[in-house]
Every structure is written in structure tokens, then in C-alpha cells.
Amino acid sequence: MVSLSADARCGSALITNTRSCGNDAFVLELQLSAPIGELRAGRFAMLSPENGAGPVIPRPISIYDYDGGIKISFLIQILGRGTRVLAALRPGHKVSITVPLGNGFPETIFNREAVAVAGGVGCAPFLTWLRQREAQSKNTHMIYGARSADRLYELDAFQQAPGRLVCATDDGSLGFVGNAVQAVQTEIAEGRISSDAVFLACGPAPLLHGFAAWAREQKVEAYLSLETYMGCGIGVCNACPTPSSESGAFSDWPWVKTCIQGPVFRLSDIRF
Amino acid sequence: MLNTRIGSLELSSPLLTASGTFGHDPSALAFLKPGDLGALVLKTVTLEPRHGNPTPRMCEFTGGVMNSIGLENRGLEHFQQVVAPDFSGLAMPVIGNAGGHAVDDYVAMVGAMHEMPCIQAIEVNLSCPNVAGGSLPFATDPDAIQRVMQACREATDKPLWAKLSPNVTRMAPLALACESSGADAITVGNTVLGLAVDWRTRKPALGAGFGGMSGPAIRPIAMRMVYEAVQAVNIPVIACGGAQSADDILDFTVVGAAAVQIGTAVFRRPDAFSIIAAELRQILHQASTTLDELRGSLEWPGRVS
Numbered sequence: 068m069v070s071l072s073a074d075a076r077c078g079s080a081l082i083t084n085t086r087s088c089g090n091d092a093f094v095l096e097l098q099l100s101a102p103i104g105e106l107r108a109g110r111f112a113m114l115s116p117e118n119g120a121g122p123v124i125p126r127p128i129s130i131y132d133y134d135g136g137i138k139i140s141f142l143i144q145i146l147g148r149g150t151r152v153l154a155a156l157r158p159g160h161k162v163s164i165t166v167p168l169g170n171g172f173p174e175t176i177f178n179r180e181a182v183a184v185a186g187g188v189g190c191a192p193f194l195t196w197l198r199q200r201e202a203q204s205k206n207t208h209m210i211y212g213a214r215s216a217d218r219l220y221e222l223d224a225f226q227q228a229p230g231r232l233v234c235a236t237d238d239g240s241l242g243f244v245g246n247a248v249q250a251v252q253t254e255i256a257e258g259r260i261s262s263d264a265v266f267l268a269c270g271p272a273p274l275l276h277g278f279a280a281w282a283r284e285q286k287v288e289a290y291l292s293l294e295t296y297m298g299c300g301i302g303v304c305n306a307c308p309t310p311s312s313e314s315g316a317f318s319d320w321p322w323v324k325t326c327i328q329g330p331v332f333r334l335s336d337i338r339f
Numbered sequence: 340m341l342n343t344r345i346g347s348l349e350l351s352s353p354l355l356t357a358s359g360t361f362g363h364d365p366s367a368l369a370f371l372k373p374g375d376l377g378a379l380v381l382k383t384v385t386l387e388p389r390h391g392n393p394t395p396r397m398c399e400f401t402g403g404v405m406n407s408i409g410l411e412n413r414g415l416e417h418f419q420q421v422v423a424p425d426f427s428g429l430a431m432p433v434i435g436n437a438g439g440h441a442v443d444d445y446v447a448m449v450g451a452m453h454e455m456p457c458i459q460a461i462e463v464n465l466s467c468p469n470v471a472g473g474s475l476p477f478a479t480d481p482d483a484i485q486r487v488m489q490a491c492r493e494a495t496d497k498p499l500w501a502k503l504s505p506n507v508t509r510m511a512p513l514a515l516a517c518e519s520s521g522a523d524a525i526t527v528g529n530t531v532l533g534l535a536v537d538w539r540t541r542k543p544a545l546g547a548g549f550g551g552m553s554g555p556a557i558r559p560i561a562m563r564m565v566y567e568a569v570q571a572v573n574i575p576v577i578a579c580g581g582a583q584s585a586d587d588i589l590d591f592t593v594v595g596a597a598a599v600q601i602g603t604a605v606f607r608r609p610d611a612f613s614i615i616a617a618e619l620r621q622i623l624h625q626a627s628t629t630l631d632e633l634r635g636s637l638e639w640p641g642r643v644s
Contacts, residue, residue, distance in 0.1 A: 071366040123554040165609055296397055298397050
């Protein structure tokens, strides 16, 4: 049976810093009460204000940066009630946090050429991923797309990270003109990325759907980091399922739990 | 200090999981300190596997959430072979929860749980639609409750709890039907039926249409239902609906609840049982009182002439 990962902890964390990114996002830096150990990139936390404000349920947020000790940060786009109350918190306030959750990006692909395909705030899990692939930086690419340059959050950090960065904007305000999937296609067509690489995507639903359609058509090896509406994040509420594919690893049941069986799925394992 | 009794069942705490909010996986118990959770009520199991409802399965409103999970579970056989063995040897009682669409379904479920050594008591989920009764939930009809509970009573001598629904007009006749059928305790209640829509898409917010409301917003409804049930019967009443804090637990206790189930609060803090148990010990100590002293001590206002 699928179980909650054994390293998950819950408790409260102190906000040490908040800084805004562009017009609609921010980085929330926290001090944990204890270290959570080595973390694979792509895992997430459930966050809510400890003072009880905001929605009844917490929000699943991708881990942006973790120092291996008690310092952890999250890059959060303000999209609704839950993220708005998190954005209103200030240093000295506390959050309730359950972390680390989910499975993260596959480690088995480490020696292979790998491409991160990020849309907007979907870049968040890839900073850690790029750093963890430092020894493979020549084999590592990140295609970072957004509507416009001001939504390429934390661009400095991604420019400084290992690997090759390609930016794309829908309005052409920076880098390639078009979305991240179109940029990937151009990179392959022009020989800078091999279609034998492994592709990992994270971003808004339209980008992921475009990515999935392209990956299926081109038969490339692809993984998606999904976001669904989650009640608990720890596998107990059954509110966040993603349909499983009939031929994939989860074919014994029509659903997979996005929280504890994901949020990263091999494309061929899910119906998306 | 928090020791609680529900009939013959001795618990280390009055705090229980609400069925369906702690799944079928004991690993989330790792968030809790021993003794803080009095009993683990498992998610409803049905005879046959149920794939559950289409997504979205959860949405929010001020003060709560709505869900329409649709009793997703892998059925009795999987429960017997895969789920139940994980729960043997726990330090707290484990309560199975049985669902069904006909009396025979319930009897088969209760009979099977009777044979499972890891199950110490059985809660019967009467909110399931009664296929032979126009698909209205069993919990809305005293006769249907009696048929189910009498048949279940014959299938087990383990403690048998009836879980009622708040989606009714009066609780007393339904609680009495449980008591007269031999139930050992009554759980009051369940989620409150609601509807959320999105005018932009002109569709319900949930994939199945209607949903069940839970969270702090429904607590006054649960409080009233618990009060009515406590007034009507002599068997223990277990409160369920919107409890989030030690004060909420004590409010239910004063109304007469033997114990309290907690569900939605766990989503925000998986260690909610430990937080609330610590708060309860502190409050009881500071107020120099006990759960037993408070239980059923509600003073109803007298008539003003």
C-alpha cells in the first residue's frame, strides 16, 4: 500500500524574511524547528498561517530552496485566498508546516541529459534540481517561460545555478518569443537539446497540457509535476486524485493520490 | 486525565478521528504523541470497490470545506487482506466503519469486521443512500435505521456505533431508533449537505454536484444535533462536526458528548490531536475540573414569563 513518506514532519516555523518578486509573487523564508534531512528536488510542503487566518485548509507549496539545516524557502505566486494570507505574513510571524511531502523528481535520470521545462512560478522546484545536478551541468538545461519578463521570477538565481538556461516570454520581452514548449521544440530542432533527453515540466495547466501533448506525440520520456486541489497533503482525504493510465504503474486503480504518489508523475502513468 | 469511556471501550483521550479524514494508512499516526488520540475511526469500507466521484472533490467556503469524495475505497476483500493487518498492535482501539446500500451489505460488512481481531468496535455509516428506499440516506428514516441496526446487532457482539446525519429535521426519533435496535453508541453527525456553483462556468464547483460541508462553520449545527440526541437517549453520543480546539471539545462535553471526532482540523495540522490534547489538559488543570464533571452539565435557560 502507498504510504506517507517517513520523513514528513509537522510543526510550526518562524518567518525570518519575506521579499516580493515582481508584482504578484514573493519568497517566504522560514526557520524550521529541526532539520528535515536530505531532500530530493520537487517535494512540497503544506503551509498555513499559524494564527488561524485564511482558509480552513493549508496550501501545497513546492520547496524552492533548502540549506539542509533549518532554513527553507518557498517561491509563491499570489493566486487566491490561501496565498494572499501567506503573503500578508511578516518576519516574526509563524506558519504551520508539514514537510517534506510527495516524491520529487526521479533520481534515476541523474546521468542522462535532462531538461526542466518551467512556466512562471513552476520554476520553483527546479532551483534545487539544478544545484543537485551540478556534476551533470553540461547535460542539464532549463527552459524557463512566462507571459512576460516580469513573471520570470528569481531570474538571477536561475542564471547563477548550474546548467544551461533558456528564457522564453509570450510577449517577447525577454529571450525566445513564445512559450516554454515552443522553445523546447526550437532547441531540439536546432540541435542544442537531444530528443533522447528526459523532460520534466512544472507550471500552469495550459503549459502542462501543451507539454504533455507534445511529449506524447514525440514519444519523449516526460515527467510532470502536478498541482491539484489538496485537502491534507498526507494521503488521508482522497480529495486530490489524478486519473491513472490503464497501462502505467498505477493501473490497478483508476486514481493516484497526487499528494503522496506524486506530485511528480511519469507522463505514461497518468491520464492528463 | 483525559481518560474516557464509550460504553465498554476505554480510551486514553476523548479525541477520535472522524471517519474518512484519516484514511486507511497508519503512517499519519507518526505525527501524534501516544495517548493523545483516543481511538482511530477508519474510512468507510463497502462490500465492493468504489472508484469514488469525479474531480474536483473538494472546494472551500468561508469557515469550512465541501467534499464529494464518494466513498472511494478498494472494497472489503482488500480491507481484510491489505488494510486491516496494518492496524493490528496499535495502542489505541481501532474502529471499523461499514457502508452499504442495502441491509444485507451492512450485515456482510459488520459480520466481516466482527471476525477481524484488530477491529475493536464498528461504526455503521448510515448516511449512505438506501437503494430500496428511494436512495434517501438510511439516516433520514427511523424504520430504515432500525432494519439496518437490528440486523447488524445480530451480526456482532463488538461495540456497535450508529453514525447519523445532520441532514434531517429532528434528531430524537432517529437516535431512539438506534438505541432501541441495540446500538452501543451514536455518532452525531456527518457533513452537512450543500451546493457550491461557479456562475462563470455555470457548473457546480464539485465534480459530483452536491457536497458535504465540514469545518468550524458547521459546529453549531452539530452542537444542536448532539444536544437533541443526548436528550433523547441513554447510550453514549459521540460528537462529530467542526471541532477545532480544546474549547470546542469542552463545549461538546458540556452538551453531553462522551467523546468528539475530529476531521477537517487534521488537514491543517496533522498533529491536531496532540495540540488539542495538550490544550485540554492545561485548561482542565487550570479550571480544576474534569471531563466527567463537565459532561452533560449544560444549564438550559429557563422560561422567561
